[in-house]
Amino acid sequence: MKPILKLSSVLLAALLIVSGCNSKSVDRDLFEYKGAYVGDNSAVGNILGRLPVVSYSKSFELATVEEAYGVILNYDGSESLQERQQIVVYTATYLFTLIRNADWIRYNFGDQQVEVTKAELQHWYGDDEDLSRFKSEKELNAFIDAHLSDENKINELLQ
DSSP states (O other): OHHHHHHHHHHHHHHHHHHHHHHHHHTOOGGGGTTBOTTOHHHHHHHHHTSTTGGGEEEEEEEOSSSSOEEEEEEOSOOOHHHHHHHHHHHHHHHHHHBTTOOEEEEEETTEEEEEEHHHHHHHHOTTOOGGGOOSHHHHHHHHHHHHTOHHHHHHHHO
16 A cells, blocks of 8 residues: 555656646746847747737748848738737837847738838837836736727838
8 A cells, every 4th residue: 555655645746846837837927038139049939929919920030140130920911900910019019128139020921021120119109118118018018008009000100
């Protein structure tokens, strides 16, 4: 009976450890990647994979051969105009907030290509807004959502 009890204890301890590690990785805040670089494929992939607009993404590429550094995001082109607008605003804002050397992002939406630079996004939000000031997803999402409510403003960015 003792060997079964020992085995059960060991298995229970292993299960608790594994499940504890698992829940930790799921609950991580995206801001743990703040200060990452475009060349860090893992950080960029983790950021993109956890954004609210992730279900649309097909693949991404990193442009790190020469400065200015950028990220190329590929989509299948089935997204509506409103979905494309949300994708551009969310991904650009998060990438420019979290990745210190990202200068531009190119979106390939099948038949349409859109490119946004950090300077353009900064100007769109207001030159006095500093994206690096944000410290949490909740705070950044509220900021983004406030700007997404103005359709005319969104059209300014994407023209």
